Amino acid sequence: MSTAPAAKRQKASTPDTPIDTSSAPYKLIYWPGLPGRGEHIRLVFEEAGVAYTDTALQDDAMQQVLDQISTKNLAVDGAPNVPPLAPPVLEHGGLVISQTANILMYLAPRLGLAPDTDSGDAGAIYRLNALVLTALDGLSNEVHDCHHPICTSLYYADQRAEAVRRSKEFVTQRLPKFLGYFERVLRVQAERDVANKWLYGARLTYADLVLFQCLDGTSHQFPRAVQQLRESGAYQRLFALYEAVKQRPNVAAYLASERRQSYGEGIYRYYKELDVVPDAEEA
Amino acid sequence: MSTAPAAKRQKASTPDTPIDTSSAPYKLIYWPGLPGRGEHIRLVFEEAGVAYTDTALQDDAMQQVLDQISTKNLAVDGAPNVPPLAPPVLEHGGLVISQTANILMYLAPRLGLAPDTDSGDAGAIYRLNALVLTALDGLSNEVHDCHHPICTSLYYADQRAEAVRRSKEFVTQRLPKFLGYFERVLRVQAERDVANKWLYGARLTYADLVLFQCLDGTSHQFPRAVQQLRESGAYQRLFALYEAVKQRPNVAAYLASERRQSYGEGIYRYYKELDVVPDAEEA
Numbered sequence: 001m002s003t004a005p006a007a008k009r010q011k012a013s014t015p016d017t018p019i020d021t022s023s024a025p026y027k028l029i030y031w032p033g034l035p036g037r038g039e040h041i042r043l044v045f046e047e048a049g050v051a052y053t054d055t056a057l058q059d060d061a062m063q064q065v066l067d068q069i070s071t072k073n074l075a076v077d078g079a080p081n082v083p084p085l086a087p088p089v090l091e092h093g094g095l096v097i098s099q100t101a102n103i104l105m106y107l108a109p110r111l112g113l114a115p116d117t118d119s120g121d122a123g124a125i126y127r128l129n130a131l132v133l134t135a136l137d138g139l140s141n142e143v144h145d146c147h148h149p150i151c152t153s154l155y156y157a158d159q160r161a162e163a164v165r166r167s168k169e170f171v172t173q174r175l176p177k178f179l180g181y182f183e184r185v186l187r188v189q190a191e192r193d194v195a196n197k198w199l200y201g202a203r204l205t206y207a208d209l210v211l212f213q214c215l216d217g218t219s220h221q222f223p224r225a226v227q228q229l230r231e232s233g234a235y236q237r238l239f240a241l242y243e244a245v246k247q248r249p250n251v252a253a254y255l256a257s258e259r260r261q262s263y264g265e266g267i268y269r270y271y272k273e274l275d276v277v278p279d280a281e282e283a
Numbered sequence: 284m285s286t287a288p289a290a291k292r293q294k295a296s297t298p299d300t301p302i303d304t305s306s307a308p309y310k311l312i313y314w315p316g317l318p319g320r321g322e323h324i325r326l327v328f329e330e331a332g333v334a335y336t337d338t339a340l341q342d343d344a345m346q347q348v349l350d351q352i353s354t355k356n357l358a359v360d361g362a363p364n365v366p367p368l369a370p371p372v373l374e375h376g377g378l379v380i381s382q383t384a385n386i387l388m389y390l391a392p393r394l395g396l397a398p399d400t401d402s403g404d405a406g407a408i409y410r411l412n413a414l415v416l417t418a419l420d421g422l423s424n425e426v427h428d429c430h431h432p433i434c435t436s437l438y439y440a441d442q443r444a445e446a447v448r449r450s451k452e453f454v455t456q457r458l459p460k461f462l463g464y465f466e467r468v469l470r471v472q473a474e475r476d477v478a479n480k481w482l483y484g485a486r487l488t489y490a491d492l493v494l495f496q497c498l499d500g501t502s503h504q505f506p507r508a509v510q511q512l513r514e515s516g517a518y519q520r521l522f523a524l525y526e527a528v529k530q531r532p533n534v535a536a537y538l539a540s541e542r543r544q545s546y547g548e549g550i551y552r553y554y555k556e557l558d559v560v561p562d563a564e565e566a
Contacts, residue, residue, distance in 0.1 A: 080404065082410045082482075085417050094406075129382065129385045130382040131365060134382065145428065151452035169434035169437065181368045185366065191357065
């Protein structure tokens with residue numbers, strides 16, 4: 001896809017005059033040392049080929065996040081911003097916003113990764129946002145909660161038994177449900193036009209990037225389950241999309257770079273005892 | 284607030300010409316018999332005084348939801364819609380979208396419950412969406428998972444022990460965190476202007492309605508914990524907002540009507556053994 005980010009931003013800035021987007025730099029504030037929820041935002045910038053600052057790569061990375069989420073942050077900066085509860089946080093020309101799906105919804109039309117509301121498909125951004133929220137629900141939040149089913153503020157070791165039980169249910173009941181859903185969405189698109197291999201229409205959108213990252217992270221946490229489901233052949237369009245995103249030139253270059261961080265103690269974690277496969281009678 | 288929904292819709296329809304919003308009816312498709320996630324959407328319509336169809340009140344309520352979420356639903360209806368994984372679903376003039384926060388973000392500017400992007404505060408909708416996603420994360424999804432920590436497809440009785448443990452952690456660690464966050468957001472607003480008693484600026488927005496419903500449901504599930512935290516006096520602005528929303532004439536009339544359904548086997552459930560209070564040493 002030949003994105004033209006600068007032109008897109010110019011265009012998008014017209015109805016948004018009060019937010020200075022024409023030349024403002026993009027700044028992502030996120031935890032250092034893991035891809036996490038910030039990764040969805042990085043992938044959007046990388047695919048679009050748009051310059052951005054990633055505080056995770058800076059020396060004071062941790063402090064920048066802590067300053068944002070501090071209970072002392074009263075968002076006193078001239079603009080009517082709201083303090084964030086948690087990262088990722090995006091700063092852009094006076095606007096400071098949080099929540100992954102929200103940041104993506106703001107960025108994608110500006111970076112050529114979603115139709116503009118004046119594109120002739122005004123509903124597109126809401127259809128895409130629904131897909132993104134669904135992917136984050138099932139393949140990010142629910143996966144995270146498999147290793148922290150009782151409380152995020154307890155250690156994993158203190159909820160291991162519950163984590164094992166939840167993981168077994170997840171890969172048996174929930175994972176096939178979500179993979180099947182996205183496979184069906186892709187089938188709907190292909191039935192509309194054989195050229196449609198993406199989640200929405202004939203061009204890659206940010207929803208495809210989100211689904212790629214969700215699948216990649218879920219595969220890290222549940223490699224055996226994902227492999228087994230992949231080999232079942234029931235999700236061929238979905239895994240084709242995964243490979244197609246991975247091979248996008250900008251995405252491939254990013255994944256091969258040092259900017260792509262390893263999975264660690266983040267959303268997606270590998271624990272041998274959680275690496276289970278779906279119950280045979282259910283799957 | 285003197286909302287003028289008809290005029291708002293007219294105005295909003297200009298950039299959205301491909302979606303016929305000028306006279307199209309609003310239709311909410313949601314499970315019958317419980318407020319659930321659909322309640323946030325009902326409250327937006329009710330506060331705005333806008334007519335809408337609620338399939339939960341119709342004879343074939345269950346079937347309408349099942350038709351939407353059926354794996355046979357390929358969204359073949361002329362518009363480039365995407366089949367939903369789960370309700371709530373909104374139909375409006377050819378547009379069919381799912382996901383609570385997404386539907387609200389579509390509706391609120393059209394119904395006068397959020398600034399338009401051409402209002403002079405183009406960033407408002409993203410700030411509001413972040414607040415809404417945060418409220419739904421902490422005071423809807425996390426509360427639901429307190430009674431279903433292992434899997435939504437298992438019975439409560441089969442995960443009661445884990446539910447008790449999670450509920451204790453939730454009311455001790457998480458509930459004060461989320462209440463404290465929204466109290467701080469309200470303090471930020473009041474420090475900007477003493478007239479600001481809502482989450483964003485001087486007028487009620489849809490984020491206030493969402494927070495009201497989240498608090499109401501959380502109070503149903505954890506009455507003792509919410510009462511104790513309320514009586515601590517640490518969240519006075521938050522509970523003042525709760526009461527102020529409850530007393531809005533349209534909201535009050537709705538809550539007193541038969542359209543307001545009782546909490547049952549939905550997101551928010553009362554189980555005596557989960558009705559716990561925060562650990563004293565932590566709270």
